[in-house]
Amino acid sequence: MFSYSNIVEDLVIERLINSNGEHIPVIITGDACECEDLEKCIKELGGVVKHKLPIINAVAAYIPPVGVRSVAREKTINKVHFDDMVxxxxxxxxxxxxxxxxxxxxxxxxxxxxxxxxxxxxxxxxxxxxxxxxxxxxxxxxxxxxxxxxxxxxxxxxxxxxxxxxxxxxxxxxxxxxxxxxxxxxxxxxxxxxxxxxxxxxxxxxxxxxxxxxxxxxxxxxxxxxxxxxxxxxxxxxxxxxxxxxxxxxxxxxxxxxxxxxxxxxxxxxxxxxxxxxxxxxxxxxxxxxxxxxxxxxxxxxxxxxxxxxxxxxxxxxxxxxxxxxxxxxxxxxxxxxxxxxxxxxxxxxxxxxxxxxxxxxxxxxxxxxxxxxxxxxxxxxxxxxxxSNISPQPPRKVPQDRQQSSKGIFSIFDGWFFVILIVILILIL
Incomplete structure (x- = not known):
């Protein structure tokens, strides 16, 4: 019955056998045709194109079981793969x-x-x-x-x-x-x-x-x-x-x-x-x-x-x-x-x-x-x-041994001025 099994992947054939008429997700690769030709063929067979995939000269589509059988007979078709899950x-x-x-x-x-x-x-x-x-x-x-x-x-x-x-x-x-x-x-x-x-x-x-x-x-x-x-x-x-x-x-x-x-x-x-x-x-x-x-x-x-x-x-x-x-x-x-x-x-x-x-x-x-x-x-x-690989690395980046200590010194200066200003304000108020 499936004499075209060298064209259709086994998982697609399995879906055909167990199909209740629902569309089958497939990836169809072409041989002597372009993606546009594959797209036209799929639409004529009652299918719906999901993606055009020119990097592998293919289209992803949902097509009815009868469409799978028909597309597999097209001379320009290279392979019909099941669009499986990853x-x-x-x-x-x-x-x-x-x-x-x-x-x-x-x-x-x-x-x-x-x-x-x-x-x-x-x-x-x-x-x-x-x-x-x-x-x-x-x-x-x-x-x-x-x-x-x-x-x-x-x-x-x-x-x-x-x-x-x-x-x-x-x-x-x-x-x-x-x-x-x-x-x-x-x-x-x-x-x-x-x-x-x-x-x-x-x-x-x-x-x-x-x-x-x-x-x-x-x-x-x-x-x-x-x-x-x-x-x-x-x-x-x-x-x-x-x-x-x-x-x-x-x-x-x-x-x-x-x-x-x-x-x-x-x-x-x-x-x-x-x-x-x-x-x-x-x-x-x-x-x-x-x-x-x-x-x-x-x-x-x-x-x-x-x-x-x-x-x-x-x-x-x-x-x-x-x-x-x-x-x-x-x-x-x-x-x-x-x-x-x-x-x-x-x-x-x-x-x-x-x-x-x-x-x-x-x-x-x-x-x-x-x-x-x-x-x-x-x-x-x-x-x-x-x-x-003869990569010439830069010398190790020098990181301060105590960043916290450096920043603490900076803040201590402002802390001192803060108290001076606070005292002046209190004297003026009083």
Whole structure:
């Protein structure tokens, strides 16, 4: 019955079999046609177009079951994918992260923009004070125009990348505390969303790369990998971003410790796939243990993933409630640590390619003693990256040993004059 199964993804066929006539969400990629041709075809079949996705020459649409069968027979159609759900990649629980060495030597991500493709970004004071570093925002869920985050996941991620610790007096500071953030909301208040919304968000990032100087895109989200990265629409989208000079950092997934659990789009070789380790009880970096939930390779193509590890257990970062903080765990939390590191590298050299950034990171790791399909190259080591990459750090910034004492001296002068003036006023009154 389904002789066109090589064109239609298995999940779509499953929906057809169990369909009661309702429209099916799909992503249709074209071969020898443009998006406008696909759009016209879908409308003629009674479908509704959701997104045009030119970066992968596709459209996302809702089409009736009979339309799926008809569109699959079109010679210009390459593949009919199910527009599946993607989810934030988060476990539960808390840790502070630091990049003191790089920050103290002058690398803070200044002038570099990181796109956070997630649940949104709340205007927390650590991102808006003293200067508002949320320089762009787009919402593919509710179409709002001002920054917000009704889930909190994206705000937590943004804080790990670029929080400056304003509300915690520097205690909870991100990796690149002077970097700019662009919020791209593709996940709803429950932390879920469709693949097509994520692709539309990635397309927006590519289109606005020059406008905002976007060098890095971080995606702490994913969906189960079902096919080769060459056929996966989400992977095709991140590959296009990489080809436009954007370093794409992606969460490996929280489906460990089983093998072959790397999520899409982390299965793409053109991403930096990040797994999570636990550094809470480690005295030195080499004592860190892989987080049990961190997904393992290989990928459907037999590629060794993840690419790298970063701390992802009990990470303290920004809350979407006021200007507070809270802790979360997951490869979602490890991913922005690596994204923040990429921002530091781009601040030092804005002409780096995504491949060069990835190589610099994977060549500078601490071996934790696991296989490459568990730890990748190992634990991220920012200091070693700086040393290996011939980065000429500035001398450590000199901070007064006792700022409070200095300010106290200033106020004591005014306190003395205050009492003199007060006495003069009392004498005049009396």
């Amino acid at each position: 989810f934030k990649l988060m476990d539960v629980a808390s840790v502070t992260v630091a990049s003191d060495y790089a920050n103290e030597h002058g690398l803070t991500g200044k002038g570099v923009t990181v796109a956070v493709v997630d649940t949104g970004v709340h205007p927390h004071s650590d991102l808006t004070t003293p200067n508002n570093r949320i320089i762009g925002f787009v919402d593919f869920v509710d179409k709002k125009t001002t920054p917000y985050d009704d889930d909190g996941h994206g705000t937590h991620v943004a804080g790990i990348v670029a929080g400056n610790g304003f509300s915690s007096q520097g205690k909870y500071m991100g990796i690149a505390p002077d970097a700019n953030i662009v919020g791209v909301k593709v996940l709803n208040k429950d932390g879920g969303g469709n693949i097509s919304d994520v692709i539309a968000g990635i397309q927006w990032v590519i289109d606005n790369k020059q406008r905002y100087n976007i060098k890095v895109m971080t995606l702490s989200l994913g969906t189960k990998a079902k096919v080769s990265y060459r056929e996966d629409p989400l992977c095709q989208a991140v590959d296009k971003a990489a080809s436009h000079g954007i370093t794409v950092v992606v969460a490996a997934g929280n489906s460990g410790p089983e093998a072959s659990t790397i999520n899409s789009p982390a299965i793409s070789p053109n991403t930096i796939a990040v797994g999570a380790c636990n550094d809470r009880t480690a005295k030195i970096p080499s004592d860190c243990k892989i987080a049990d939930f961190s997904s393992r390779g290989p990928t459907p193509d037999g590629l060794k993933k993840p690419d790298i590890l970063a701390p992802g257990v009990n990470i303290n970062s920004l809350s979407n409630k006021g200007n507070g903080y809270h802790s979360l765990s997951g490869t979602s939390m490890a991913t922005p640590i690596v994204a923040g590191c990429a921002a530091l590298l781009y601040e030092n050299n804005g002409n780096l390619t995504p491949a060069q950034v990835k190589r610099m990171m994977t060549e500078s790791c601490v071996n934790l003693g696991y296989g490459s399909e568990v730890q990748g190259a190992g634990l991220l080591d920012i200091k070693d990256i700086m040393n290996r």
